[in-house]
Amino acid sequence: FAFFGTDQLGRDLFARCIVGGAISICVGLFAACIAVFVGTAWGTIAGIRGGRIDTVMMRMVDILYGLPSIMxxxxxxVAANSFVSRSDSMSTSLQEMVNVVALLFAIGIVSWLTVSRVIRGQVRSLIARPAFEACRVVGVGPMRTFTHHLLPALLGTIVVYATLTVPTAILSEAFLSFLGIGIREPLPSWGNLAADGLGQLNPVHSRWWLLLWPSLCIASTLVAMNWFGQTLRKRVDPRSVR
Structure with missing residues (x-):
């Protein structure tokens, strides 16, 4: 029994939504990990070094903020897809894998800006405390200071913003797959399933469920993850929501 109905080829839409959801969520998780790693490294270096280095690095963040991230x-x-399509030595499965990796890297490297700003502010606040001044006086190295003192203090903030970055990455993947430049057939994702469903809406014989269920999956996942992230944020840092 097909709970969500079947598509025009008779395939179970429920199974395709499950598999597509796994792909979409994995892309969102990996892209969020890349964004958090880059943002944490960038913000930490800017916060620790300070001075002109801090100014230059944060001005670069401001410039990137002014650019449309989705573009x-x-x-x-598109550049990765065109490169893969011109390569005759790659198999179809390898081409799809390269496209997925390029997609999650593309989403990850444009989603780190907010994380870098938050981490930089936290680092500047932490290194002004007497404990970190004492570490500097006794000659503790920057790497040991980061791993033993800064990172444990930043871990809560990193987890919170990683959780808040995941739904943004999932939405970006769904949007790109909907346009046909993200995850493409034969791999399912919520975005390309919704695009297929939109093409089946017509006044003669409308298969409305092909658009309804993938859209509900996207919406419910985004709402749930945003709620979880905001709840976690209130628990970790109550001052940030005042």
């Missing part, structure tokens, strides 16, 4: 993702993804 950057589109350009990177």
């Amino acid at each position: 950057l993702v589109v350009l990177i993804t």
